[in-house]
Structure formats: structure tokens, C-alpha cells
Amino acid sequence: MSTSHATTATVRVAFDDADGEAAAEAAERAAADADGIVVRRVGSPGTADLPAVAVTRDGRTALLTGVDTDEAAALVASVDAGEFPNDEAVGVVDHDPETMEFPFPEGPLSVGVRRTLVGAGWLDPTAFDPPTDGDAGDTGLSTLSTLGLRGRGWGDAAQDDPVAAEWRTARAAEGDPVVVVNGLDADPKVDADRLLLSSLTGRVFAGVVVAARAVDVSEVVVALPEDDPVVAERVRAVADVVEDETRLTVEVTAAQAAYMTAEPTALLESLEGNDRIEARRRPPAPAAWGLFERPTLVHTPRTLAAIERAVADPAAYDAGAADPGTRLVTVVGDRRRTVELPTDASLSRALVEGECGAFACVGGRFGGVTRDLDTPVAAPALRGAGLGTNGSVEPFSTGEDGACAVAVAGRRIATAREENCGRCVPCREGSTQAHERLRAVYNGDLSTTRLRELARTMRRTSLCGFGRDAARPLASVLSEFEADLRAHADGRCPAGVCDL
Secondary structure: OEEOOOOOEEEEEEOOOHHHHHHHHHHHHHHHOOOOEEEEEEOOOOEOOOOEEEEEEOOEEEEEOOOOHHHHHHHHHHHHOOEEOOOOOOEEEEOOOOOOOOOOOOOHHHOEOOOOOOOOOOOOOOOOOOOOHHHOHHHHHHHHHHHOOEEOOOOOOOEOOEHHHHHHHHHHOOOOOEEEEEOOOOOOOOOHHHHHHHHOHHHHHHHHHHHHHHHOOOEEEEEEEOOOHHHHHHHHHHHHHHHHHOOOEEEEEEEOOOOHHHOHHHHHHHHOOOOOOOOOOOOOOOOOOOHHHOOEEEEOHHHHHHHHHHHHOHHHOOOOOOOOOEEEEEEOOOOOEEEEEEOOOEHHHHOOOOOOOOEEEEOOOOOEEEOOOOOEOOHHHHHHOOOOOOOEEEEEOOOOOOOOHHHHHHHHHHHHHHHOOOOOHHHHHHHHHHHHHHHHHOOOOOOHHHHHHHHHHHHHHOOOHHHHHHOHHHHHHHHHOHHHHHHHHOOOOOOOOOOO
16 A cells, blocks of 8 residues: 555445445444544445445545455555555546545446436435425426436336326326335346445435326335345435425335346235236236226336436436437446446447457346347337347357357246246246247257247237247347357357357
């Protein structure tokens, strides 16, 4: 370490679980005996390598990741001794001392923009800034209608569709409306919803308030995964403030964080206490007939945070865009992280040099497999390219320690077979047949016509988004990797991975 001026320093400990909380407590104990060191508890700035510690002094910040309890205490002690962790940090950056945004050094976390994620890892996660009166009721609805803001995430009832249309349906329906925050974030390939709930809890709730005012809601239900105490504590802290400062009542409840349960109507079944969790038939949509037969807005934290940003600064959005604003993208790999890209930016912008690989799976657990990452992250563009919109990109290399596109698709179809709710035939039987026919390819039996028909049937006739999305890995491999399928049928894996 190198010596710095012994002035006041701020040590931010970013965490979202019990181990990280222990590291924060260790830093606080060390700071109690120090002179001029402030320890702040924050959420992640986007990295999954937690706990992370940011040390700031005199307009300079050093970021350290994967810091354990002993290291956190030792770090505070060294800062108290006038040292600065230049050598140990993954990056050091000079910045405006008054900045309200995490001053990222160059590297994987610095790509893209920071609009929805602004302040993540830097500001108090539980700070709640209620929307102004100008964002109430008709004004908020009008703003989102003009902008054409779309829902974000597999767990949103307005996924990839205009949010304003969902709100109008709820306003016109009979009964007392309710807002359900779908915080399950049960896609293991996507971190965005949990990141927002943990790092920018207050911003998510500000979006809730806008939605509640627009649809005249008085009750909010927040569904969180079981056994996620740190996130739950932050959510409950903000919920208490919201109840004090608005007319809303907020219920925070735990739900099983299975992928199928995060489907919007399956979540409603879970919240109603049903023994067997299945997707509901639509129409009617949840906005017309939802939780206990009430008009219900089911939104993800990603959608709610985007709503808050849109009404706070509508001029920053291009109302003429097919998908205005930004989207969060989790990069799955050794340096797992979540970044934010404008919707007209290509997927490749989320990656840094050396990460692109031979192909990638785009869109979460049931994403599309592709060699082309020049597609914009806008929902219409991704869907048009046969890719998923759930907000992730997972690059794969080939060769030794690499992956095979056929095997990647097969694992996802196997997941669909194992985890579907069983209610509708196209998903239940389609995923079973698709998985068995992909396995048969390894024995030399390939019928691309039948595989395409299976994918088409699942996509067009499944009851909910689970079955429609589960068809995507198969359809994309048939579209872009048919030669690889034929090679496997001939007993050869072009990637050199599969045991044939």
C-alpha cells in the first residue's frame, strides 16, 4: 500500500447476504476505534463478486472485490493508518468528490450507461425519494403512454409490451386494484431484479408509488424469495417509510423462488395459497382479473425502476424508439456482472475484450443461441433475431474447456421438461418430445422437420411464457446451428466437447 493524506475516508461495504453483512459489521467495529473513517452499507454496484469494498478519500476511490470479514477489518485499519489500497484494488479512479454515482475505474463494470442503476453501490439503498405530485395519476400514465415504455423481465405481466396499456386495463376493470412486485428473480442467468431490490430499494418503491397513483391503488404486495434476509430487511425498511409517507399499505411476503413460480399468473396462484402452482389461462389478463379476482399490476423491479426514471426525466427518453430507455444485461461468466445499455446499443457492448467467444446464449435460462451479438438490446430487435429479452448474455468458447451449442440448447430443453407446471399439453409434452428427440440426435436419429414443428407448436400454443420461451433454445439452434446438429447425428461434435 502507498501512503495518502490522513483525511476523512469513506469505506462503502457492498453486500447482499449474511457473509457480506458480517464483513460490514467487522468494518464498522474497526472504524469505531479509528479517527475520521465513515463506514456505509450499500448494495452491489453491479458486480456479483461480493462483498465489495470501495475506499474513498480526497476524490479518489479504490474498488476491491471478494473481501472477507478479516480483510474488511484490516482494510479499515490500514486506511486509518493513512494508507490507500492502490495495489490491492481491482481499479482506482479519481473523480469529483461530490459525485452521487459510483466512480467506476475502466473495466467490465464501466461499460454502458448508468440511468436505472445510477447510485447503485454508492448511495444508501433504502433512501426513498417519493415522486412529486406532478408524477401522480393521469400525469404518470400520460408520460409512460407518450414514451411507450415497455415492461422488463420474464416475471412482468407487461413483459416487452407497453406498460401504459396494462395500467389502462386495470383502471377500467371492476374491483379494488392492487400492485404486486414480483421480486422472485428466479432465472439463475439474470441478476437485475435482485440487484435493484438490494441496491436501489427506494427507487423501486418510487416506481411502485407512480403505478399506484396512476391506477388508484391503496395496497401493494411485494413477493420475495424465501431465505433472502438481507434483501428482505432492506425492502421492509423502505416499505415502512412508504407507508408513513403515502396512503399505501405494503405487505412483504415470501414465495418459492422457482423459475415457474416467477411467471406472473403462477405467482398470483402462489400468493393466494394454492397447493398446486400453475399458470392461469389468459384472457383475462392479471390487470383485469388478478390477485383474489382484483385488477392487478404485476411488475418486476426492473420495470418499476424504469418507470421511476421515466417520470423523473422523460426528456432523457426517445419517444420515437421502438423500445425507449435502457435495459439491464447480466453478463454470465467468470466476471459475472450486470451492466446497463441503451436499447439501441448492441449486445456486444456488454462484453469486454476476450469475452465474446464462439457463440452465446442471450435472454436468460431460455435464451436463444447465436453467433451474432450485434443485435440491439431493444426487445423488438431481440425477438426478431430469435433471442430472449430477459436480460442476460452468456458467452461460450469451443474446444478444450469450452461448450457445444447443441448441448447448451439440450440442457435448457431438459430444464423445461423438468420444471414446467404441467398444465398445458404444448409445453408439457412438447418439452418432453423435444428433449428426447435432441437426445436421439446423438444416436444418429435427426429429423429437423419434426424438431421445427415442436418448437413452432410450443411457441404458438403454450399457455404462458414458460412454454413459449422454452422453445427458443431449440428454435435458435435449428436456425443457426443445423450443421452442428447434422454433425452430431454423424457421430462428430464440431466443438470437440460431446462424447460421441
